[in-house]
Amino acid sequence: MRNQIRDEIESGQAKTIVTRFPPEPNGFLHIGHAKSIWVNFGLAEQFGGRCHLRFDDTNPAKEEQAYIDAIQEDIRWLGYEWSGAVRFASDYFDQLYAWAQHLVREGKAYVDDLSPEEIREYRGTLTEPGRPSPYRDRSVDENLDLLERMRLGEFDEGAKVLRARIDMAAPNINLRDPILYRIRHAHHHQTGDAWKIYPSYDFTHGQSDAIEGITHSLCTLEFEDHRPLYEWFLDQLPVPSRPRQTEFARMNVNYTVTSKRKLKLLVDQNVVDGWDDPRMPTISGLRRRGYTPASLRKFCDMTGVSRAANVVDIAMLHFAIRSDLEDNAPRAMCVLDPLKVVLTNVPADHDEAFEVPGHPAREDMGMRRLPFTREIWIDRDDFMEEPPKKFFRLAPGKEVRLRNGYVIRCDEVIKGGGGEIEALHCSVDFDTLGKNPEGRKVKGVIHWVSAEHGVPVEVRLYDNLFLDEAPDRDKDADFLEHLNPESLIVVEGIAEPALAKVEPEARYQFERVGYFCADRHACRDGKLVFNRTVGLKDSWAKIQKKQS
């Protein structure tokens, strides 16, 4: 597609390119829309053209102002700005109506009194041609009069429609006298009660493109069958420009669903915490999860555009955000499953602090203070009483380095009455700060937090919402059966004190654990809530799996 446009530009066939992103304001944008946004805005940007935002608002029954606002916020957050004002298909209702009258005068459209059921019957099937409606040959004057009275609201919803007169026997069902206008006595979020009839998608989209001077009307494959109709209208009507429709395959991601119906169901049944729940594949959900605009754009770039059916591995999305945050997220230490460690050769009043870099490779991120005291927390995962081979962490009699600090040795395991491990007694080798110990190698490094200075944090460990990589594989089997019961696990952790004053949406790498983002709703009034965006790669987990 990029090549096609480049050729057009280089051959002088096209001087500039104008695209548009045309969402219907009836739901939240999701990862699939991000792809479309990236394609439309990105192409325009690349070729020095423009991209419009146009709400395709021809169905007042399903649309809401709230969606209009949310969609604009999502697009801007992704880093794009549309050319000119926000546009609406409803801006063109007057022109569209005039063009409908034009078609009627030309004998190319008629008012049909058939009921919805009759229209379906008359349309025929995939293999049988349709039959003409008995109202197909009304006079121009009668059609004009009826159409005007439809507009004025003289008829009930469903009583009449305006149809194009094309070919009831066309092998392409879209050409069997498609519906141009239907009666809807509904309040419209933009035009109020001015209209009692609303144009269909087919009668609106191409002409809106033409009015705006769109050169490339990019859409998904399911509209390919509509292209002949798109062109038919442009041929019949005195439109000011000639846009061209090009289709590409929509993007799917495994372990997710993106149909608006299913997403809405998840929200309505409180399976998730709203449209922006961090497990939702919506743009606002991904944002709250901690994805960056750049990572989403990179993901789109990595996956590309083609016409083949595709299901992108969610591992690619994970890669996109990890590689962004690896470079751009400051580091911090946070213990998720605390185990107390008493450093027996450190005095109780010892209060040392290390100055450590905010990021191992980004000097511009400065330094942070890491207090070190007699009692610290480590993660339970980092200790094993009977360690298997290749376990480089702490174990009785073994040494490990405290990240950014000293090497310690585990001298004693303190157990409670039930045999559960309550604490560890360890001793510090004070000759190991910033240097390796003499005569031996300590391979393991673990993260830790001063018990005295650490701050409590709520950590929300998110995972895929579904266990099956194709949750909606079965046509109508319930996709909710594939829900992951562990898609959210909330733990109380302890973080280093530098995290005490984070801003909502601040992103960190919790060293050795993963990337986390301060929740933009819950992180208020001093409360600290972090969402796990994605874990770090864990090759120890792989080794363990192999060993067992």
Added chain:
RNA sequence: UGGGGUAUCGCCAAGUGGUAAGGCACUGGUUUCUGGUACCAGCAUUCCCAGGUUCGAAUCCUGGUACCCCAGCCA
């Protein structure tokens, strides 16, 4: 059984008659105060199948096969 599409590595995806890019994943290894990162190496004698044209075919031709979309007064 009508019309419109698509088939290249486990997943994306370049390639448009000159002898199969790249990314993700995976597998080894090096470096490392993150079992992270980085770096190095490996990973399609073959492009849905079968014929054909050609000096030469993923690319052209013929015939198959599989999968996706279309019968809303949704978009």
